[in-house]
Amino acid sequence: MTDRNLSDxxxxxxxxxxxxxxxxxxxxxxVKRYKNPLTNYVFRFVGxxxxxxxxxxxxxxxxxxxxxxYKSIAKFSxxxxxxxxxxxxxxxxxxxxxxxxxxxxxxxxxxxxxxxxEQYRPDRITDSGIKDEIIQKALMNVSDAYRDMVILRxxxxxxxxxxxxxxxxxxxxVKSRINRGRAQLxxxxxxxxxx
Amino acid sequence: xxxxxxxxxxxxxxxxxKGLPKIEAHPAFEMDxxxxxxxxxxxxxxxxxxxxxxxxxxxxxxxxxxxxxxLFFFKIPAPQPDDPLSVDPEVRQDLLSGASAEKYMFDRMxxxxxxxxxxxxxxxxxxxxxxxxxxxxxxxxxxxxxxxEKFKEWxxxxxxx
Numbered sequence: 001m002t003d004r005n006l007s008d009x010x011x012x013x014x015x016x017x018x019x020x021x022x023x024x025x026x027x028x029x030x031v032k033r034y035k036n037p038l039t040n041y042v043f044r045f046v047g048x049x050x051x052x053x054x055x056x057x058x059x060x061x062x063x064x065x066x067x068x069x070y071k072s073i074a075k076f077s078x079x080x081x082x083x084x085x086x087x088x089x090x091x092x093x094x095x096x097x098x099x100x101x102x103x104x105x106x107x108x109x110x111x112x113x114x115x116x117x118e119q120y121r122p123d124r125i126t127d128s129g130i131k132d133e134i135i136q137k138a139l140m141n142v143s144d145a146y147r148d149m150v151i152l153r154x155x156x157x158x159x160x161x162x163x164x165x166x167x168x169x170x171x172x173x174v175k176s177r178i179n180r181g182r183a184q185l186x187x188x189x190x191x192x193x194x195x
Numbered sequence: 196x197x198x199x200x201x202x203x204x205x206x207x208x209x210x211x212x213k214g215l216p217k218i219e220a221h222p223a224f225e226m227d228x229x230x231x232x233x234x235x236x237x238x239x240x241x242x243x244x245x246x247x248x249x250x251x252x253x254x255x256x257x258x259x260x261x262x263x264x265x266l267f268f269f270k271i272p273a274p275q276p277d278d279p280l281s282v283d284p285e286v287r288q289d290l291l292s293g294a295s296a297e298k299y300m301f302d303r304m305x306x307x308x309x310x311x312x313x314x315x316x317x318x319x320x321x322x323x324x325x326x327x328x329x330x331x332x333x334x335x336x337x338x339x340x341x342x343x344e345k346f347k348e349w350x351x352x353x354x355x356x
Contacts, residue, residue, distance in 0.1 A: 031228065035220040043218040053221060057228050064232055132215055139212075154212040182205040189211060 011076035019067050027067075030076070031060055037156060038084050044151045045088045047140045055091060059084040078165045081158075085148060085166060092144060138188040146181030153178050 006025055017026040042052040062083050070079050139147060152163045164171045
């Protein structure tokens, strides 16, 4: 094992090297490999780049401090995605508690005060940056449980089995939730398909 | 990812999601991470946080809940003190003599089972009595003795009536 370059090691070999010999370089290679995919995953889930950076860094700190809690029976990617996913869900729950009072409750006669979103107008969809924003906003409107799995499958391109391990549900439930999430998105994004 | 296995009705949605740009970590990510790890390593652990951690809090809460349930369901009866107004006073059987004792104890006999009536010789037993010892002069002792004789005489005469 010592003749090979550390960068040629698999994820599981790297974490084992880090566990057994405290080789920080092994940990740094894992950080390089996962910082971008995890940032992408978490950003698509929470919708905010600063928060997602914070969550991914916290994930890496947890991997560093709790390296011995990783058991080699599971894939390393499953483990790190699980940590990141749990931190992201905790952040969303915290946000929901902070946003307890919605703007609608300020009306005198229970009137609804919704801020009109100009960006959903079909005549503005031609700009790809705005299109990406619209897709991201639509994704944020999908239920949390469905959104998580849609992102892992359709954006991160993980297998159903791996998603089932990360989220702790059966493969059947994973498929069902992914399809429901896709159905919700489809309804919201029907104007984009005209392009 | 095997797209052929995916539901064809969601082909458009999947295409749209795959077309999203990949968000990357900022260039200083690793440097910030190192600082964060060093900060976390030097931060002393809050003892209160350790005490209130779920691994300690959950068993403690479980024990407390079990204790409350046991006290709630299995009420330990407190010893009921006797109502002093309904309890007959203890009688000093060694102070009572003969028929007067029987007469005095008559009602108690009716109420209490197994009550032993002791007939007294008439002599008062001083042991165990809590009274102040007074040193009397011989004249006083003589007077006292005379009073006692008179009292006994009076009791005898009242019994015979």
